[in-house]
Amino acid sequence: MTDFEAAKAEAQRRGVGGYERHILLCIGPDCCTPEQGEDSWKYLKKRAAEINRSGDTATTFYRTKVGCLRICKEGPVGLVYPEGTWYAGLDRAGLERVLVEHVLGGVPVEDLAIGANPFPAAPEA
Ligand code: FES
Numbered sequence: 001m002t003d004f005e006a007a008k009a010e011a012q013r014r015g016v017g018g019y020e021r022h023i024l025l026c027i028g029p030d031c032c033t034p035e036q037g038e039d040s041w042k043y044l045k046k047r048a049a050e051i052n053r054s055g056d057t058a059t060t061f062y063r064t065k066v067g068c069l070r071i072c073k074e075g076p077v078g079l080v081y082p083e084g085t086w087y088a089g090l091d092r093a094g095l096e097r098v099l100v101e102h103v104l105g106g107v108p109v110e111d112l113a114i115g116a117n118p119f120p121a122a123p124e125a
Pocket of ligand 1: 027028029030031032068069070071072073075
């Protein structure tokens with residue numbers, strides 16, 4: 001198996017192609033301390049596992065840790081696609097609201113949102 005084939009198999013194993021939303025979370029160090037970023041990331045991983053494996057919802061989502069989203073204030077900063085909603089203040093309480101209201105409920109959390117950048121719909125592949 002080539003590295004390309006291995007990468008493709010890993011993407012398939014991770015469910016790429018079946019997600020309805022993607023949340024990216026910055027773990028600092030400039031928008032929040034590394035400790036705050038790590039705490040939010042651990043919480044997001046735990047909740048993602050619970051939600052994605054629960055079978056209680058049809059929504060599944062992917063989560064990705066990133067180094068900087070170039071906002072660098074009031075973090076942890078994050079964003080949710082496909083809506084392209086950018087958020088600040090994603091501590092555990094903020095993340096929980098984003099997960100319940102936006103990721104699962106489909107409604108962006110206005111009072112935590114700092115911007116929106118929805119992408120045009122992708123053509124069918
Ligand atoms: S360090 Fe988080 S947005 Fe820059």
